[in-house]
Amino acid sequence: MDNTSKLAPDASNAKTGIAKWFSLVILLMAQVGTMGDNSGLSVATASLINELGASVSDIAFANAMYPLIAGACMIAGGMLGLIWGWKRLFQVGALLLCLAEIIAAYTDNIQVFIFAARSLSGFGASFLIPAVLGLIVGIYTDTKDRAIAFGAVAAAVGVANTAAPLVFGFLIDKFDYRVAFEALAVYFGIVFVLGFALEKIEKPTVKIKFDFVGTILVSIGLLAVIIGLLKISEWGLISPLSPSFHILGISPALPLVLFGIAVLLIFLKWENQFEIKNGACLMPQSFIKTPQLRDGLYMCGMVFFVLGAYILIGITYCQ
CATH class of the missing domain: 1.20.1250.20 (MFS general substrate transporter like domains)
Known part of the structure; x- marks a missing residue:
């Protein structure tokens, strides 16, 4: 920078x-x-x-x-x-x-x-x-x-x-x-x-090309996964809790999560190609291939997972 x-x-x-x-x-x-x-x-x-x-x-x-x-x-x-x-x-x-x-x-x-x-x-x-x-x-x-x-x-x-x-x-x-x-x-x-x-x-x-496609893909993927997980209690995991709201007889929650994961996998493929072509992307391959960076991402993810769980359970439910 x-x-x-x-x-x-x-x-x-x-x-x-x-x-x-x-x-x-x-x-x-x-x-x-x-x-x-x-x-x-x-x-x-x-x-x-x-x-x-x-x-x-x-x-x-x-x-x-x-x-x-x-x-x-x-x-x-x-x-x-x-x-x-x-x-x-x-x-x-x-x-x-x-x-x-x-x-x-x-x-x-x-x-x-x-x-x-x-x-x-x-x-x-x-x-x-x-x-x-x-x-x-x-x-x-x-x-x-x-x-x-x-x-x-x-x-x-x-x-x-x-x-x-x-x-x-x-x-x-x-x-x-x-x-x-x-x-x-x-x-x-x-x-x-x-x-x-x-x-x-x-x-x-520095002249860089903004990655519109990557931004849209990662947003859709993460949103689908999070919404699917958060709605399990409302929609059901496998059997739909609401008979009128289902996908082929099963709850929409799990298909939505799987859809989000599929979109995120497409996002990773896209980022690889975008980085090769333009030199800068949202998810550089170094984040995935470098052990130190990858471990750091895991640690950050764990910290914020615990923090988010505490905010939801420790504060929300206590109120």
Whole structure:
């Protein structure tokens, strides 16, 4: 990323004090917001059930939608940053998250909450998070400053995951869950405006081709697998729980999961060909063939699986 986002001659090194770290404060605000959004949702379960008539399956779906879309589109968001520029990507992400929180605050329909608000949140995060990392590399060219900035981002993630449920819970208890989402909308609106004050960095010079087909394939595949798994309790695993809703006499859940897996296998084949032809893709072969990278992906997957299970079981069901 050093070769794609460079600051004009050592401008970051010439600044000191508040001027030097003001951009980092803005980036940390964005990172805290993206982490806090999903963490805060976990304590709004009772309110969503009471006011929107959500089922436990709906709550699980709402919790899954944000990380699902964010994860599926994160690398695609990074590719867009190389095409658009990191600052523009940052502001588009903040604007999408602001819009998502407004929809979440004012909708009276749980399906709109899930498929509009939570989906937009996922897309916003998939733009904002890569932009934060890209801007840090572009703004802080000194290795020591860059290490401090990345360390601050890591600390901000921990603070957000700890503080967001507390702040959300306070706003819900004191006012209403809608007020909590309104507060988040205002927060991301402020982040969007502050984006204009970020240090200017040169637009990336590397020319890459955006992988539209790969983005669509991975999104469809992951969405099908997750929806199929989440709907087992509602649709049934093999025998359909609803006689009028089935595929050739069996529950749609398992066929949907198998369809998603098939699409993901097609995605991997496509990525292999796309990387050979264009040199950059969403899922580089090094992720699969390099043992260290592959093991790292397994570890990350396990960590987030446990975290997601805790949020669903430990918090959702306790409410």
